[in-house]
Amino acid sequence: MIRKTDPHPEAGAGGCGCLPATPGAKGQGAVSLPHAAASETLRSEVMAGMRQIPGGFLEMGAARSRYAVDLDSPRRRVRLDRFELSETTVTNRLFARFVTESGYKTTAEREGWSFVFAVFLADPAAHPRHAPHTPWWRQVFGADWAHPEGSGSTIEGRMDHPVVHVSWHDAAAFARFTGTRLPGEAEWEHAARGGLKGMKFPWGNALVPGGEHRHNVWQGDFPHRNTAEDGHAGAAPARSFPPNGYGLFNMTGNVWEWVADWFGPLPAPRLPPLANPTGPETGDRKVMRGGSHLCHASYCERYFVHSRTQNTPDSSTGHIGFRVAMDAPALDGKPSAGFPEASHVSR
Numbered sequence: 001m002i003r004k005t006d007p008h009p010e011a012g013a014g015g016c017g018c019l020p021a022t023p024g025a026k027g028q029g030a031v032s033l034p035h036a037a038a039s040e041t042l043r044s045e046v047m048a049g050m051r052q053i054p055g056g057f058l059e060m061g062a063a064r065s066r067y068a069v070d071l072d073s074p075r076r077r078v079r080l081d082r083f084e085l086s087e088t089t090v091t092n093r094l095f096a097r098f099v100t101e102s103g104y105k106t107t108a109e110r111e112g113w114s115f116v117f118a119v120f121l122a123d124p125a126a127h128p129r130h131a132p133h134t135p136w137w138r139q140v141f142g143a144d145w146a147h148p149e150g151s152g153s154t155i156e157g158r159m160d161h162p163v164v165h166v167s168w169h170d171a172a173a174f175a176r177f178t179g180t181r182l183p184g185e186a187e188w189e190h191a192a193r194g195g196l197k198g199m200k201f202p203w204g205n206a207l208v209p210g211g212e213h214r215h216n217v218w219q220g221d222f223p224h225r226n227t228a229e230d231g232h233a234g235a236a237p238a239r240s241f242p243p244n245g246y247g248l249f250n251m252t253g254n255v256w257e258w259v260a261d262w263f264g265p266l267p268a269p270r271l272p273p274l275a276n277p278t279g280p281e282t283g284d285r286k287v288m289r290g291g292s293h294l295c296h297a298s299y300c301e302r303y304f305v306h307s308r309t310q311n312t313p314d315s316s317t318g319h320i321g322f323r324v325a326m327d328a329p330a331l332d333g334k335p336s337a338g339f340p341e342a343s344h345v346s347r
């Protein structure tokens with residue numbers, strides 16, 4: 001009813017329990033906003049949250065895919081210039097300022113509904129329409145970023161939480177207005193790894209190192225019982241758990257994060273390694289990274305630094321957010337690459 005096609009026929013029919021998609025025909029796509037028109041106050045707040053991510057080589061992807069449909073293996077070496085990434089996902093507080101200044105209306109507001117995880121609804125039976133194969137994703141009229149569980153709900157007390165119920169178009173609009181951009185998929189993974197090589201998580205290889213939860217995912221039995229041993233049944237504040245080696249919070253778990261790239265195979269391995277890959281030229285689905293508070297090994301084990309999934313750019317749910325990136329400023333007139341370039345431009 002809601003999803004056109006199901007790209008995850010295996011793995012619990014729906015693959016990622018996290019991933020209902022709105023029909024592609026439904027959205028009106030992007031609403032364009034003037035570039036970098038945000039006030040100084042908003043811009044400086046966005047800039048204050050930016051962290052420097054050093055350039056370098058990234059072994060991108062998984063050694064072996066957990067879900068073949070994710071096209072996330074084998075690993076390939078790519079090269080990245082240094083850049084900047086926001087240390088948290090964009091919060092409700094920041095998104096509210098953006099909306100106040102721009103008058104922007106999100107896809108969910110324009111369409112009148114979004115997907116809410118049934119457990120978070122006071123009365124799930126009042127919202128019987130759901131995504132195919134994923135009955136826990138309810139179509140809730142009146143649900144949007146400011147009303148995460150539908151009309152009557154508010155973000156009061158959750159201003160420091162990630163903004164959710166934002167489509168890829170909404171994320172791109174925020175970035176454009178604030179003079180930033182969405183991170184590329186390779187940039188995102190490089191940043192998530194936090195300087196570690198070949199590890200599964202931003203902090204190392206153990207899911208719960210020394211018994212300590214380091215990110216917000218599902219504990220218990222998906223989708224009915226979340227024991228919340230990590231301290232959070234739903235989304236956690238954007239700045240929770242210790243940051244990774246680059247000072248970035250919640251790169252895995254909590255909420256999925258839209259990135260700039262269209263979904264498709266990872267960049268082809270080549271020598272020398274491809275620099276700053278930007279993904280397929282076009283597509284109908286955008287990549288999302290990092291997994292969410294709903295990910296669990298039994299159903300959707302996609303909470304690793306290499307995990308990826310995808311959704312249509314006009315989809316919105318209660319567990320998809322985003323963070324923003326920027327090119328690093330040039331140093332002393334040198335290019336931001338941090339890599340010597342052998343070639344000269346001939347004139």
Ligand SMILES: [Cu+2]
Pocket residue numbers: 016017018291292294295296300301302
């Ligand atoms: Cu998941």
